[in-house]
Amino acid sequence: MPVFFKSLRLCVMLAMLVLSTAPAARGAEPICEAGAYGAPDQDVVVLEVKDWIPSPGLGYLLLDGRYGSTLSQDGPVSCGPGYVILKTGVAGQVRLEKRSFKRTREEIPVAGAVLVGELLEPTGQDVPPVRPLVVMVHGSETEPAIGNNRAYLLAAQGITVFTYDKRGTGQSGGFYTQNFELLADDAAAAMAHAQVLAQGRFNRSGYWGQSQGGWVAPLAATRSKVDFVAVGFGLVTSPIDEDREQMLMEAQTLHLDDHDMAEIRALSAATAAIVASHFTSGFDALEKLRQETADEKWPRLINGEYSGDMLRMSDRDLHRVGRAVFDNLEIIWDYNSTATLSALNIPLLWVIAEKDREAPITATVAALKRYRKDGKTVDVYVFPDTDHGMYEFVEAPDGSRHNTRVTDGYFRLVGDFITGKIDGPYRRSYRPEK
Template identity: 25%
Template sequence: MKDKIPYLAVNKISKFAVAYIVFLLAIFYYSTVAAYSDSFKEENIQFHSSNLVMNGTLLIPDGPGPHPTIILIHGAGAHTREEYRAEAEIFANSGIAAFIYDKRTEGYSATGIGEKSRSQFLLAKDVLAAVNALKLRADIEPSQIGLWGLSEGGGVAPLAAAQTKDIAFVISVSASGVPPIQQTSWAIENQLRHKDIQAHSIIHSFTRNGMRFLLAAEFFAEATYNPIPPFEQVKQPILAIWGENDRTAPAFESYKIVKKALELGGNEHYTIQFIPQANHDMRFSVDGFNEYEKFAPGYTESMTTWIANVINGDIPKPQIIGQIPKQDRNSPTEIMELSWFDSAWLHLIYMIVLLILFSCYFGILFIKLLQKRKLYNKKTSINAYARILGVFGIVTTLGFFGYFGNTMITNEYGPVIIGRPLPWLILQCMSFLIFLLTILIAISFCKRRTTFIFNEKLRLILLISGGVLFIPWAFYWQLLLPF
């Protein structure tokens, strides 16, 4: 029993020490972290824009007002106010009121399908409506309301600022200097290469001809919208930020275009800054694809410091901060130019014709079976090869458009083999087989056409016609290119 007493004493002392440490950590948390997060209050606000009631939340710093304020503008797609809470809380904790709001769903398609389904000018009107609502509040300094926008919002912010003097400053983050379809083509190629897809055939098919098809079909909202004129018109102090590892918008290319626009417009108070190890969303990322939840180092501090200087009258002259990022290739300008063979209607009709010609082989077979009439001369039949050509023609035609549409929506390409996604490799193999079978069946038909009965001759002529028409279509979509 005596031997256990020292052990029990030590055990009690250890528990006391652990409890004391936990107590100190709790005091430290509530005196720093908790106090920091409670340094602002929130208020839900409604405002009207184009007869639409919009909802948002204003994060108001503690302490006497009126406060400088920043309105946060969404990137492309459907977004709620909560998606930008992290940035808003950073501004609020630094003494800047931050307003976040739910993006409109009326007059703006989140899917982006349809050329008229989005409007940058409509989004800018929402921003101006928010400005008008906020500047009437007693706790907001009306002469110190600024804008922050990410990606698409990085272009909407200067568009709104160029229309009013009520906006004091602009922060544009990851804005694209090229039209949306050109930017998207560049981004898709980055994704393909990141997935170890190196085959030129699929890269060119999806990022060049595929984008032209979407443009011609008007499936891409505001595909050719020019984001640069607003940068030429904005006169307020502007901070333009790009991440070093942006793989969505071409940072180097956009920087050059935006800088030129600001200079042409005579803006004498612009700051351009590049954030190391930051992706498109300004999260920490070493490659631009895999990201951490935290922001890249220096990003938030650069914004709050810049705003403090601007509202205190220390407006910087034109300057570039940070190392200008490298860019392997420019975004493809050639996709903006459509030719007659890029017509969406042409491709739709072409697809229907191919399916009809390949299907006729089996359709006529089915009709003749019902009529119990003779189908072919067994001595001269090449029916087995013809059936393969018909089936592969139908599957490849439908399979290509199905695969293309699915990848555009899901960004999933399938397992990669020898630099190609497996579905693409299968489509290419079937296309080469269609090419060979068309030649072989056509040669055989020409040599022995007098031996075929009428029913079989008609079926083969239609089938061979489908194969012949398939070849230029497959070359257009790069399915017959081996590299």
């Protein structure tokens, strides 16, 4: 063999040896696998595909509320085949194994639709044969609920979870609605199906409702045989009250005077009459207020849920298209959530975001205190410096907020309540005085 080819062959062999022994480049690291990692007595990491994260990256959600992308150079999660490494503290780390689950798809006939749901059961030698069962109840979002990362957070803690796509969303049929009565019927039907599917494998069952689910879950519980209800960042007021409290909070932030505050209360009363009539009456009072405040500044700044927009719409347009714009989801505007809670005789957990702009907390905390004084079993936890969704945030000089994480302690509190073993404290949360 010519010397040239011998030298070339030797170079190739040496290059292959170097490549085979060199550290793997970051791009060659194991690709993360979607799923849940951890155990009831460990941290939990949920990895899932996110539209905003390019492949092969995944989104992560941790039991302590942190979330982000696995592609982040300074993220807390790195992947191996069938496990993840979670950074803990300054230099620590823990290996979390991938959990296995049994997933059972179920179709649920309800009034005017067929809902599609999924029972998510943790499996494995370390999983008790009998576990708590929880049905997750939607907020007002229109995204599918099946495959929800929060469901996997609970399941990895040893809880059987039933999720279902709300009518008109995801795989479920029917039309999207925010009618609490109909949604409560749907949730009760989901619970009945979940209890049959998990028969003999659960020891207690109940609902976890978030946001608008805080209206629906307790109402569904009055129509089910359940052991508990957990609510996150929900209200014990009506949608009309929510709108008024949002406007008053906005007014306080803007440092409006007593005269302006009185006019805002008058605006709430005027719009309440219109929405409660489903846009059949009450327009004159709003038009009078519209004319009286035409030269004032606050009508251009105050929003609420709907009153600000109704005030800024002309009387003619409000008559013409107001119902189509503001009352097209069958909302029960004067819904009496206090009466619903009074009808319950099961343990209740209510978790509150202290600085919630969407669901102002003052009236809800007061109502829950009265509920407790009436002898009801209710645990109330408030997480400071959190907004709707239990998000911690950074507030800009203009008042806008950027969410940074779900507050630590929220997910663990909910999981502990579902399993019947609250043993806080839960990080920075506090319990309002009786």
